[in-house]
Amino acid sequence: MIHFCTIGFTRSGAVRRLSAALAVFLLMGWWAPFVDTAASAATQLADPAGILQGESKGRAYQTWPHEKSDLEPDPAIRFGRLASGFRYVLMENNRPADRVSVHLYIGAGSLNETDAQQGIAHFLEHMLFNGSTHFPPGELVRYFQSIGMQFGNDANAHTGFDETVYDIILPTGDEESLKKGLLVVRDYAMGALLLEEEVKRESGVILSEMRSRDSVSYRTFKASLAFELGDHLISRRLPIGKAEIIKNADRALLKQFYDAWYRPDNMVLVLVGNFSTPMAERLIRTQFSDFAPRASAPAAPVLGTINHTGLKIFHHHEPEAGGTTVSLEVIRPLVTVPDSLALQRRELVAEMGDQIVQNRLDDRLKAPESPFTSAAVGSGSYLNRIRYAEISADSAADRWEQTLAVLEQTLRQARLHGFSETELARVKKDTLKMLENKVREAATRNSTALARGIVRDLSDDRVILSPLQEKEALAPMIHDITLAEVHQAFKENWPDDHRLVLVSGDADLKTISQKAPETLIRDAFLASASTVVHRPEVEAVGAFPYLPMPEDTGSIVSREVVDDLGITRIRFANGIRVNLKHTDYKTNEVLANLIFGQGQSAEPGGLPGLSLLAEATMDESGLGQMGSNELAQALAGKSTYVDFRITETHFNLFGETVSGEVELLFQLIYANLTDPGFREDALALARERLRREYGAFSRSIEGMMRIEGLRFLAGGDNRFGMPSLEQIQAVQLDDIRGWIAPRLNRAPLELSVVGDFDENQVIELARRYLAALPPRDQHVEEPVSDLPRLPSGTVKRIDVDTQIPKAMVVAAWQTEDFWDINRTRRLSVLADVFSERLRQRIREKLGASYSPYAFNRASRAYAGYGVFQAYINVAPEQTDTVLAEVNAIAGDLARNGITADELARAVDPILTSIKELRQTNGYWLNSVMTGSERHPQQLEWARSFQSDYAAVTTGELALLAATYLTDERSAAIIIQPMQKSGS
The missing domain is CATH 3.30.830.10 (Metalloenzyme, LuxS/M16 peptidase-like)
Structure with missing residues (x-):
């Protein structure tokens, strides 16, 4: 049974190298970071010999931290302990509404393995999703989906050096939901079946995961860890383990670790969310009162x-x-x-x-x-x-x-x-x-x-x-x-x-x-x-805002209140549109998008990479009279910033602030509009970063998908993929200025603001800083004439000069653009069904890929362009077999449609996610308000968001599959290591 676990590779030193490694390990998403807090090196500690002869304690300490401290814990938290030593932490919290976050912490990871068990802590984590007392093999994922949970996002786990953590995000906090969630946790703690046939099958999945995590970053990480901590057990206990041990693991080896370390006195259960504490405490005691150690406590390993x-x-x-x-x-x-x-x-x-x-x-x-x-x-x-x-x-x-x-x-x-x-x-x-x-x-x-x-x-x-x-x-x-x-x-x-x-x-x-x-x-x-260093010179800190406040305020020519959505829409005499929505989803948070122009879709054809370089250059340039470093100094103690971003459909000044600094947000937006910075040094930095990124991507399987694969799926359109090194070098500052400045100065502006703010204050600030600007040119730029198109009927093979022995298969089908929202939503559901079939057939049946997935990307910028895609990381020798299997899945969906059970298990988690998503400022800002002047139908989409997904039928999905998942609309990419001469 699949689960999207992660392996925690946090460590001392080389923190940024580690971050790069994790970025590669976790390309498939579904990662919940549990990064260690940075404890101070100033702690007055000593080991006179300079040698640590320590032992791992088992991290679930039997005393709470506050029981040995002069600090009192958060009074909103309930701490509990059963007679067995099993402990729990309960905290009521209502954001998002209804949901409950459940985490079972086991104080054991790879450091607790013996030499013969390397990788078994992580292997065991996998096995707890593959059969337990109340959930036979193959049933746990179905169970999660049946109660409205999205597997991967709402149910996950990770294994680190000294801990294993299981995560469940329940859709509701009523008694029935808590019972169901705690039943799963109980099985994690004491109900693993560890069936021999499941162990053998899962070993192939873990070996596939081991292959998928192999990368330049990971190899560097291992080598540097051996240098830094060569005599410490950490350097010899990477959680992924050793291939030969994984291949030969059996039930006895796994059960030995399970019984030794999955013990009540080495666990803590954490519940935070919208539930009743007395009820949760009663249910915990009911479920875990009979939990007892299954083996004697093991000796702690010498570190x-x-x-x-x-x-x-x-x-x-x-x-x-x-x-x-x-x-x-x-x-x-x-x-x-x-x-x-x-x-x-x-x-x-x-x-x-x-x-x-x-x-x-x-x-x-x-x-x-x-x-x-x-x-x-x-x-x-x-x-x-x-x-x-x-x-x-x-x-x-x-x-x-x-x-x-x-x-x-x-x-x-x-x-x-x-x-x-x-x-x-x-x-x-x-x-x-x-x-x-x-x-x-x-x-x-x-x-x-x-x-x-x-x-x-x-x-x-x-x-x-x-x-x-x-x-x-x-x-x-x-x-x-x-x-x-x-x-x-x-x-x-x-x-x-x-x-x-x-x-x-x-x-x-x-x-x-x-x-x-x-x-x-x-x-x-x-x-x-040997060189002399001098005391650094202290530079004077500039003041912001440095521009005079506009003397006049603009007038409002129309004001509309969309009562059911809580949105106010205003148009000023100079043509600028403002959309406002006050929320209480997150106190003290205010988000804003100011959009203009057509963005990357209008990138000049002769300057590939202009969008990438322009975005980074604008961000690094700061303002005309104040560079980014000077601006950061001037804004010390403030929580407001504005970023320049380029999307397919528009240029965007994104801003974030807190409730007490809303005017500062408008001052920064005003300065970016009227005194933008275009700096050569910023371009040089952006160019060098992009060159470095290109160098890394060009030698990796995933990177070449970014460079060449995305462009292939768009029929060779230079607005997709990454530019070559020569094209990166060709872009000059005048190109960036010539593209951005006219639109910054004259294009129509739409500002959307959402969050915890006073509406009247924001309106007055908009009148002062935006409505007094010169009238904008309402002429709409010409629509994009050259449209991307999937090269149907072709298979592109990309050879990569890499030593990493892995490959990627991407199967794709031409769909449509975004604007038929009914179709777009149903293609999204179809992609979830496709992902589930990939999981069952590519991972579970073949053991060929750790985390295959599918999605539909419908373009907002290019008429008629959309691509339904399936991504599968595989061994190089399996590419053709896996591509045939993926095409077989598509063919079966096109011929036979989907079952009611598949539909329910795809839609129910989506409906749960929608409820949570609608309680975020980001959803209302990015999906509803931004661009609603150009596309007013987005307001109606917000109204139908949940009901339309709930109305999806098997017949609709069958028709879409029959229409789009056909050979005539398909293309594929196979990316694999280059064959070396003599190999």
Whole structure:
């Protein structure tokens, strides 16, 4: 039985390399991040020998964090414990309405495996979806779908180094729904069948998952982990395990781990949502009162040692990386201490120092001829056993040495000279504003986000605080923190006893010198370390807004209230349209879209990639009189920003703010309209980032789908896919300015605002900042004449120069554009049915792919263009077999339609999702209001959203399948590794 699990690969150091790896691992979505909170490296801990001889405790500590702390937990939370040691955490919360987020936390992961069990913690996680006491094999997914849950989004799991977590998002919080959810949790905890035939079948699925997760990022991750933590068990216990153990696993091996670690005193059940606490507590006691250990408690594994001294060098060459990452790190053992107010202060001080250095790196990034394209600094703890600090940056292969010098000197400059009052003041403002916003937004927090935060805090042995408690505890500290404290904390993060220097990626240092790569890196580091660094100059902070406020206000020529949708629509005399919707979905949140022009669909044919470069260049340029770094400094302590975005159908200034800063939002929009920034340095940075991305994509299976596959599905249209390196280089700043500026100045504007705001205030601000602008040219740009078209009847094979042994099959069928909403919705349901058949036949029957899926992409920009697509990652030798199987699924749907059971299991989860989606500002902004001047039918679509999906019939889907899933409308892409000569 399928489930879309994830494997947690969080670790100390190389945080951004890890993020890149996860981005590849999790391409199929359905990932719920459980990232460790950054605990401070300033914690006063010591291991005199510099060696950690630790043991894993089993992370479900038997005392609550607050029971050994001077901090009190959130009073809204109910903590409970059964006689067996099984614990639970309950918190009532009504956003989204009705739903309940359920999570079973087991304090065991790959670190708890023996040498003979490597990969078994993750394997066991799979098996709990493949048969249990109340759910025979093949029934659990059907059960979830039958109660309105979307498998993957609403039911999932992940395995990490020291934890396994099962997630269930129930559609309602009544007693019957809770009973059903807790029945599943009970089976996770004590009801695994672990049938031998299911074990053998699932081993193939896990091997497929292992293949799908293989990537340049993952290989770099493994190599760097071995360097950083070579004598620690973490480096030898990656959760995916070893192929030979997975192939030969049997019931006995899995049950041994299950009985040893899935025990009541090693579990915590977390429920957050719209339910009654007394009822939930009663049901938990009913379900779990008889839960008892099935085996004696196992011995905790010895974790190993960390003992870095001096200067250590690491080089790892991955020619397919597309860029190079340079890092300086410190990794030390950490002895845990209970959470406390003093610990919170130490962490806060250390985070402030990191943020100041991050601001310096951001400034350096925008400077002319910066050698890197992104940079980050951070420190903290991992698994409550490892203490780390890291500063790293990404660069082109030939600029690694300059990048290393910038990092080394930035780090040394901060250690030697500390920080300025101006820098500290900026960070204090930002931190105080963050705390204030969390308090304002507390009443409408999302239940799943809350539950995952609780799981994370329990895993880290941290006291669970409410936003108000956090603010009351930390705000007074922030005012009192001194420069000396921050400087001292930063120096403690970066002691002089050792440095790890890592260079990984496509920099092939073996070919540029007769010296060994490690010698080259060492020489570069020591050369930089011999230079003098001076105290940085403190630049004056500019003021925003710098433009004078418009003297006049415009007049309203029409005002319409759409009562049933709660939307107010206004037109000003200068032609600007404003759509407003006040909501209480999330307190203190205000979102806005200001759209104009036709976006990417109107990209000039002779400049492929113009949209990609224009969007990034505009964002990095800031404003005409104030660059992005200056603007960030001027807005310290504020929570408002505006981004420039380009979609297929329009240009967009997207803004986000809080209730008390709505005028600032309008000031930023006004400045972007009247004084936009077009900077050469921003274009250079955008171009280099795109070149690096292209380099990585061109050597990966998934990346070549982005570069060539999407363009093929559009019949070679250059507005799809990615431009070549030559085309990237060809785009100049004048091209961007010439395309954007006229539309920014003259095109009709439509502003949509949704969220927690005062409507009268927003109307007056719109009159002041927008309605007084010169009249806009109401002439509508000519419709796009060249339309993309699927090249039906063709199969494109793309060979990729990669060492990663995996391939991709994409099957596609030409459908239609977006604007017949009845058809578009039903094609979406048909895609869910198709995905379910892919799961059953490609994953469950063949074991050929870990997470195949289908979707229909209906274009809003191009008349008549839509593509129904199925994506399947497979082994290279399976491509033709899998493509034939996918086509067989399509043929069967076209000939025989679908069953009522399939329809119900597709539609019921969609209806649950719609109820939740309609309680978000993003839905009303992006799906209903934005573009409603051009397409007023969107308002009617909002009215019919749920009822229309509920009305879908098997006959309608059968007709669509017969119409579109035909050979005459089909095309396919097979992407596979290039055959090497002699192979």
